[in-house]
Amino acid sequence: MAAFTVIDHTELGAAAATWTSATIPSSYDHLYLTISARGALAGTNWYEYVDVQFNGDTGTNYSSTGLRGQASAGAWQTSGVDGLDRVLLINADGSTASTFGNASIWIPNYANTANFKQVVARFATEGDTASNGEWILGIGAGLWSSTAAITSITIDPQNGDLMQYSTFTLYGVTGA
Amino acid sequence: MAVIEAIATTYLEADAASVTFSSIPATYEHLQLRINARSVDTTQTTGAFIYLRFNGVSSAVYSRHFMTGYGTAEAGGGTAADSYIKPGVVNTALDDAAAYSGLVVDILDYAEDGNKNTTVMSHFGSGLGYNIVGLFSSMWDSTDDVTQIALTTYDDFARGSEFTLYGLKSS
Numbered sequence: 001m002a003a004f005t006v007i008d009h010t011e012l013g014a015a016a017a018t019w020t021s022a023t024i025p026s027s028y029d030h031l032y033l034t035i036s037a038r039g040a041l042a043g044t045n046w047y048e049y050v051d052v053q054f055n056g057d058t059g060t061n062y063s064s065t066g067l068r069g070q071a072s073a074g075a076w077q078t079s080g081v082d083g084l085d086r087v088l089l090i091n092a093d094g095s096t097a098s099t100f101g102n103a104s105i106w107i108p109n110y111a112n113t114a115n116f117k118q119v120v121a122r123f124a125t126e127g128d129t130a131s132n133g134e135w136i137l138g139i140g141a142g143l144w145s146s147t148a149a150i151t152s153i154t155i156d157p158q159n160g161d162l163m164q165y166s167t168f169t170l171y172g173v174t175g176a
Numbered sequence: 177m178a179v180i181e182a183i184a185t186t187y188l189e190a191d192a193a194s195v196t197f198s199s200i201p202a203t204y205e206h207l208q209l210r211i212n213a214r215s216v217d218t219t220q221t222t223g224a225f226i227y228l229r230f231n232g233v234s235s236a237v238y239s240r241h242f243m244t245g246y247g248t249a250e251a252g253g254g255t256a257a258d259s260y261i262k263p264g265v266v267n268t269a270l271d272d273a274a275a276y277s278g279l280v281v282d283i284l285d286y287a288e289d290g291n292k293n294t295t296v297m298s299h300f301g302s303g304l305g306y307n308i309v310g311l312f313s314s315m316w317d318s319t320d321d322v323t324q325i326a327l328t329t330y331d332d333f334a335r336g337s338e339f340t341l342y343g344l345k346s347s
Contacts, residue, residue, distance in 0.1 A: 004179040009205065009346035034206060034344075036284040036292065069243025069252035069311065098293045098319055102284045124297045124313030128239045130254040135241045137297070137313040165291040167284075169205055169346045171179065 004032070008170040015040055015161040020056075020154045021170050026111035028172030031150070035103040037090045037166035039157040045092040046134045047101070047125045049158040051083025052142065054117065054150045058082045061145045068138035083156060087140030088123035093163065095134065096127040100166065110150040117144040178345075183207075185340040191216050191332040197325045197341045202287035204343030207322070209281040213337035214267040215329045222246065223265035223302050224330035226279070230294060230316050231324050234259050237317045244310035261314035264300030266329060276337065277302040286322040293317055 008022040024031065039048030053062070063079035064086035076086050090101030103123035110117060124137040144150075155168065181204075186195050200207070215224035229238075238261050241254035266277035279300040285292050294316040301309045316322075327339065 002178055004344075006179055006345065006347055034282075034284055036288075036295075067243075069241070071252055096293065096315070096317070098291065099295065099315060100285070100292050102282065102295050102297045102313070104282060104297070122297060122299065122311065124241075124295065126239065126241070126293075126295045126313050126315035128256050128315060128317050130239070130241075130256045135239070135254055135313070137241055137243060137311055139311065165288065167205070167288075167346075169344075 003174055005172045005174070006169065007172050008168070011167045012162055012164050015163050017161055018154055018156045019162060019168050021152050024151050026149050028111070029109065029175045030173040031107040031110045032171040032173055033105040033153065034169045035088070035155065036100045037155070038100045038163040039090050039092045040160040040163050041092040041157070043094050045094040046127060047089045047095065047136055048092040048160065049085050050088055050090055051085050051156040051158060052087060052119070053083045053154040053156060054144050054146070055148060055152055056154065057146065062142065064140060064142035066138050066140040068136050070136050071132035084119065084142035084144070085158065087119060087121040087142045089125050089136055090157070091125045095125065096129070099126055101125040107150065113147050113149055116146060117150060118142065181343050183341045183343050185338065188333055188335050188337045190335050193328060193332050195327045195333060195339050200323050200325065202321050205285065205346035206344040207283040207286050208342045208344060209325065210340050210342065211279040211281070212276045213339065214276045214334045215269070215331050216334045217268040217331035218270055220268050220330050221270065223308055224268045225262045226264055226266060227260040227328045228263050229260050229326045230322050231320060232326065233318070238314060239317070240312065240314040242310055242312045244308060246308045261296055261316070263296060263298040263312055263314065264310060265302055265308055267302050283322060289321045290319050293319060294322055
């Protein structure tokens with residue numbers, strides 16, 4: 001049996017407010033999501049905050065913590081909010097043209113119904129600049145305080161649309 | 177059909193100045209490069225950078241940024257308009273002879289011709305003396321498909337270094 005199976009792959013043909021995955025079966029052990037995305041937030045905004053939500057839950061059931069590097073390293077966190085908003089950032093439309101933020105997210109044991117769900121992520125918002133804040137990279141961790149099996153994932157920029165050509169690939173990962 | 181396929185592996189039977197993956201097909205969604213390497217250099221006391229270029233382009237069209245932990249010190253910074261990407265640091269001949277550093281380099285949507293600049297996200301660890309760990313990101317200011325990846329380091333890559341390029345499919 002293949003260790004990785006593609007559950008969903010989406011490339012946005014036009015700007016969209018959010019991306020939501022196809023229905024996720026419970027037959028895998030873990031989930032792995034790759035994101036290459038750019039937010040429509042323009043002006044002098046180089047990066048965009050993103051909410052990661054599960055099963056359409058917009059309640060205050062999420063906590064997340066990130067460690068980011070720009071000119072120096074620093075930590076940030078939120079809790080009791082309506083999405084995981086410190087696990088990744090994406091490029092905003094004020095950043096270098098044609099540049100999309102990269103992220104990869106692991107969601108282990110997503111289908112169990114006994115435990116809350118945790119995620120770990122890496123991300124980078126690149127640009128042709130060395131100025132503080134115009135590029136950020138980091139790692140993030142998050143907790144969804146729910147014992148429900150994850151059946152869908154939503155990526156929701158906080159201040160605008162996801163731009164055309166943003167891509168999302170969701171893999172199901174199976175152990176031996 | 178496997179979703180992740182090994183496109184090519186290079187294992188160095190002797191020291192080598194560079195490693196190149198050529199004719200990379202555009203049939204995957206993402207690329208991932210896994211490296212276990214060291215340099216023969218004897219001058220770099222905090223490890224030797226790896227240098228990466230796409231498609232043989234050596235002009236100043238690369239940007240790179242980093243966050244590292246070195247011993248108990250952390251650091252962050254970046255450089256714009258450089259002539260290469262630095263995806264990480266590897267052990268050198270100043271360190272234990274059996275110490276080879278590990279790097280994982282992700283290149284998402286590498287074949288999005290015309291739509292996206294190529295961006296790279298990598299992390300690495302180099303123990304046994306240097307104790308350095310880092311998260312790097314980089315950009316090639318070009319919307320061309322990636323068809324070639326060339327890697328060099330400070331001095332040569334040491335015998336026993338291994339490089340594998342994987343392709344990740346999206347269907």
